[in-house]
Amino acid sequence: MKNRNETIPGDNLFIGARLREAEQKRLESTLQRMELLLRFVIPLSLVIQLLLPLAASFRKNVPRKELTILLWLCYLAADFLARYSIGVLSRIPSISNSFWDWYSFEFHLYAFWAPFLLLHLGGPDNLSSLSLEDNKLWLRQLFLLIAQLLATALVIYRFSFSFLSSIAPLLLLAAGVLRCVDRILALYTATMDSIRKSLLEDPHLGPDYYQTLDPYAARLRSGLPTVFTVPDRPRHDTIPQSSASKGHKFDFARSPGKRIRFAYELFLKYQGVFVNSIFSDEDCVQSRPFFESIDADLAFKVLDTELSFAYDALYTKAAFHYTKPGLTIRYARLAITIAALILISAWTASNSNKIYNAGIGITMALVLGSAATEIVPLVSFLFSDWIFLIQYPDSGQCDQRCPLLEQILLKLRNWDKLTWSNSVSQYNLIRFCLYDRRHRRTGKILSLFGLKEKWNQYWLTRHNKLGKKLKDKLFDEMRHTYPDNVAVKKYSYYPYRSNFPDTNRALRRVEHSIWEKIKFSFVDREGEQLDFDESILIWHIATDLCNRRQQLAAEKKGAAKSKKKAGVDDDEDDEHPSQMAKRLSDYVVSLLILHPGMLSERAALGTKRFLDTYAELAALLGDGDDDIGEAKACDMLLMAYADVESERIKGDRSKSVLWDGCVLARRLMELAEEKRWAVMWRAWVEMLCFAALSCGGYYHADRLREGGELVTFVCFLMLQLGRGDHYKIHRGDVVARVGPPEEPPKMLIQPLDTGEKIL
Numbered sequence: 099m100k101n102r103n104e105t106i107p108g109d110n111l112f113i114g115a116r117l118r119e120a121e122q123k124r125l126e127s128t129l130q131r132m133e134l135l136l137r138f139v140i141p142l143s144l145v146i147q148l149l150l151p152l153a154a155s156f157r158k159n160v161p162r163k164e165l166t167i168l169l170w171l172c173y174l175a176a177d178f179l180a181r182y183s184i185g186v187l188s189r190i191p192s193i194s195n196s197f198w199d200w201y202s203f204e205f206h207l208y209a210f211w212a213p214f215l216l217l218h219l220g221g222p223d224n225l226s227s228l229s230l231e232d233n234k235l236w237l238r239q240l241f242l243l244i245a246q247l248l249a250t251a252l253v254i255y256r257f258s259f260s261f262l263s264s265i266a267p268l269l270l271l272a273a274g275v276l277r278c279v280d281r282i283l284a285l286y287t288a289t290m291d292s293i294r295k296s297l298l299e300d301p302h303l304g305p306d307y308y309q310t311l312d313p314y315a316a317r318l319r320s321g322l323p324t325v326f327t328v329p330d331r332p333r334h335d336t337i338p339q340s341s342a343s344k345g346h347k348f349d350f351a352r353s354p355g356k357r358i359r360f361a362y363e364l365f366l367k368y369q370g371v372f373v374n375s376i377f378s379d380e381d382c383v384q385s386r387p388f389f390e391s392i393d394a395d396l397a398f399k400v401l402d403t404e405l406s407f408a409y410d411a412l413y414t415k416a417a418f419h420y421t422k423p424g425l426t427i428r429y430a431r432l433a434i435t436i437a438a439l440i441l442i443s444a445w446t447a448s449n450s451n452k453i454y455n456a457g458i459g460i461t462m463a464l465v466l467g468s469a470a471t472e473i474v475p476l477v478s479f480l481f482s483d484w485i486f487l488i489q490y491p492d493s494g495q496c497d498q499r500c501p502l503l504e505q506i507l508l509k510l511r512n513w514d515k516l517t518w519s520n521s522v523s524q525y526n527l528i529r530f531c532l533y534d535r536r537h538r539r540t541g542k543i544l545s546l547f548g549l550k551e552k553w554n555q556y557w558l559t560r561h562n563k564l565g566k567k568l569k570d571k572l573f574d575e576m577r578h579t580y581p582d583n584v585a586v587k588k589y590s591y592y593p594y595r596s597n598f599p600d601t602n603r604a605l606r607r608v609e610h611s612i613w614e615k616i617k618f619s620f621v622d623r624e625g626e627q628l629d630f631d632e633s634i635l636i637w638h639i640a641t642d643l644c645n646r647r648q649q650l651a652a653e654k655k656g657a658a659k660s661k662k663k664a665g666v667d668d669d670e671d672d673e674h675p676s677q678m679a680k681r682l683s684d685y686v687v688s689l690l691i692l693h694p695g696m697l698s699e700r701a702a703l704g705t706k707r708f709l710d711t712y713a714e715l716a717a718l719l720g721d722g723d724d725d726i727g728e729a730k731a732c733d734m735l736l737m738a739y740a741d742v743e744s745e746r747i748k749g750d751r752s753k754s755v756l757w758d759g760c761v762l763a764r765r766l767m768e769l770a771e772e773k774r775w776a777v778m779w780r781a782w783v784e785m786l787c788f789a790a791l792s793c794g795g796y797y798h799a800d801r802l803r804e805g806g807e808l809v810t811f812v813c814f815l816m817l818q819l820g821r822g823d824h825y826k827i828h829r830g831d832v833v834a835r836v837g838p839p840e841e842p843p844k845m846l847i848q849p850l851d852t853g854e855k856i857l
Contacts, residue, residue: 132186137456139186140211143179143218144467146172151222151474158409159519161805163556173228180218181246187212188249206449207457209257210442212250213270214464217435219246220277223415223475226284230412230800236285243278250274263445269438270468276431284415290796294373327835354513355486355504357396361403362487368817369408371824372795377817378827385818394573395566401811402516403483409802410484419475420484432472439465481511519805522681524560525688527635527708528642528731531715533558535726555692564808568678575783576815612777615765619758630697630788631704632755634686635711637781639735639759641683644766644774646732648676651771675775682782685808686789696797696809697789707753714754735760786812791822 150172156165187208227233250271258264286292317324367381389397410416418424446461479485489504534541534554544550619636621627689696690704698704718734719726738760766774790813801807816822
């Protein structure tokens with residue numbers, strides 16, 4: 099009788115066959131799921147690669163949060179989907195076994211798909227990073243590229259079963275590596291450290307101190323009389339008035355190409371602003387007379403072009419691509435890609451009966467998509483500002499390489515249109531308080547999730563167009579603030595300081611009386627300067643109240659105008675002085691709330707002061723259910739008696755400046771209307787200029803990713819006019835000479851009557 103534990107050989111074979119069959123079904127099911135996943139993920143990655151450059155093209159001139167969110171999602175999804183797909187492709191051989199036909203034509207497609215995904219990792223040419231923080235991650239991107247390159251090479255090795263079938267994937271692999279290297283180089287060159295290093299000059303020792311001092315010491319030891327003779331060198335920033343009237347020799351009105359070339363030269367000279375570099379007075383010898391001799395429209399066009407080049411250098415691959423080596427690499431990459439695409443198309447067409455239609459469709463879509471991502475940037479180059487750098491190789495020459503090309507370009511595109519959004523954000527304290535009062539329940543719910551602040555900033559931030567009159571007045575104010583020819587290096591936000599000429603004593607007495615009324619909003623009782631954010635909020639409240647008084651006066655005269663409720667205000671002609679002052683007021687407050695680092699190093703204190711002021715205003719308005727508008731809220735503040743600074747009554751624990759703003763408004767209302775708005779306009783212009791010149795360069799560069807800020811335009815304009823404390827080099831090298839004191843010359847005086855010589 100057989101033992102029950104004895105194993106029958108036939109049973110072992112049967113069990114082994116069943117196990118192999120189950121394993122084969124499991125692997126087949128797994129690979130089918132992976133294949134379905136790839137058929138969904140890879141086309142989605144291609145669609146995002148086509149959407150990403152389209153969304154990035156609107157980044158400079160559409161300052162909308164919706165576009166920022168869409169761009170952010172596409173940017174993250176593009177990298178994730180490409181890396182995920184390469185990871186799935188690299189895992190397919192490791193889970194297969196000998197039951198699978200490795201020479202299946204379906205698997206040949208995987209060798210083509212992997213390098214296409216590597217091309218996707220390179221990203222579009224007009225978007226290399228979302229923010230300056232992404233540029234700092236260039237080293238991480240390099241290691242990720244190496245990992246993805248190894249995974250792609252592994253996929254090509256395992257799924258290319260002949261030399262001819264591996265040529266196209268290897269060509270695509272080379273093109274993908276070139277594109278990824280372009281992205282890493284763009285990230286590295288856009289870091290602040292890289293920009294700072296590129297701007298560093300060779301160490302400058304100056305005149306030899308020891309060589310000059312040694313003869314001086316020797317003469318002193320010898321007992322000889324010795325003096326230093328220092329030549330009196332003029333300052334570089336002292337420009338003759340005649341040169342300022344000549345302007346630049348290029349006729350920018352007729353030749354946008356020359357204007358763009360000149361703007362590029364200014365960008366190269368002043369890009370050190372972003373890394374807080376220093377400048378020499380020689381740097382503004384050319385730019386200052388130019389900006390003093392043009393109008394505001396042309397000035398903003400030149401500044402817009404400068405900042406457009408800055409954006410391209412920081413957030414795109416243009417700084418390298420639009421050079422001769424960069425264009426050579428791009429054309430080589432295009433040729434390699436086209437050759438690979440032809441080979442893939444020919445191979446797919448010859449084996450179409452052996453491959454599923456879905457695989458052929460995905461492959462051809464990748465072929466066409468890759469061709470589009472290579473050809474479209476080259477075509478867009480013809481419509482970019484960078485083409486004029488090739489058209490005009492030297493800014494000092496008027497000759498262009500191809501006059502016919504410029505004539506064609508001038509007909510195809512309007513080169514006078516600003517790439518900047520030409521709008522400023524607006525944020526108002528009273529509007530914020532009223533909105534929060536109407537939506538208390540919503541605010542409580544959002545506060546539970548920590549979203550109230552972001553929600554309020556999104557819904558209460560408006561964007562208004564900068565009108566022509568406002569830009570003209572702003573430009574004239576900055577250009578003529580100091581009418582002399584010596585550039586002013588220091589800047590403060592004290593309006594109406596007592597530095598007026600003595601020739602007009604009556605005007606000086608009037609301005610001094612105004613300063614006595616408003617100086618409490620800039621200095622405390624001890625004469626110390628107030629925090630910048632404190633002065634901003636005081637003047638913001640006063641501007642709103644004075645603007646309300648202006649509306650009441652207009653209503654009495656029957657000249658009140660209806661206001662637009664929300665959105666972007668496109669009416670550029672309705673620029674009353676009160677509206678221009680209010681627009682600057684709301685803009686500076688929006689910087690204080692949305693980007694406090696641009697205005698004050700102590701951003702937390704500015705936020706606390708705003709919230710304390712808001713809390714006091716909310717307590718004044720009450721918690722009733724009645725609907726209070728901005729006009730009624732201003733009327734309530736105007737009716738309240740306020741004639742003493744709040745710190746003298748309340749102390750300094752609360753940082754609210756609500757009643758200080760009311761005090762300032764009452765004192766300004768004592769002035770004549772024209773004088774009142776002149777004072778307020780100049781105060782806001784000086785505060786805007788102070789913010790522009792004191793803001794760190796990193797913040798200026800960071801805001802370019804969402805269209806740029808007016809304060810950045812003001813900063814570049816002020817520096818190119820020769821103003822600001824960025825100028826640290828004034829006279830250059832001075833060579834002192836050591837020698838005996840010069841004897842006064844002997845002069846012979848001949849009397850007219852006697853002819854006697856007198857010494």
